[in-house]
Amino acid sequence: MAYYRGQEPKREQFRRYLEKAGVVDSLTSVLVALYEHPERPSNALEYVKQHLGASGQMCPDTEALQQEVSDLRQKCARLAQENKDLKTKPSTS
Secondary structure (H helix, E strand, O other): OOHHHHHHHHHHHHHHHHHHHHHHHHHHHHHHHHHHOOOOOHHHHHHHHHHHHHHHHOOOOOHOOOOOOHHHHHHHHHHHHHHHHHHHHHOOO
């Protein structure tokens, strides 16, 4: 029993830390949203991950990286089409 009582202050301190950091509120919000979701998602863990990422602070580079990915996909599609066109074009050797 002494072991358990010795751990109680650490648990309380950790709980306060999580509350102060906003973790408890974020988790509560996501779990409430999951509970109120009309259809249960097939993968609850993925649901929680997606919604925590959406409601949390985004990395400042995230938007820039998403734009870069979009630009590179467009460039790749354009180059693939150009490559296809060049392969079908008769050579003038």
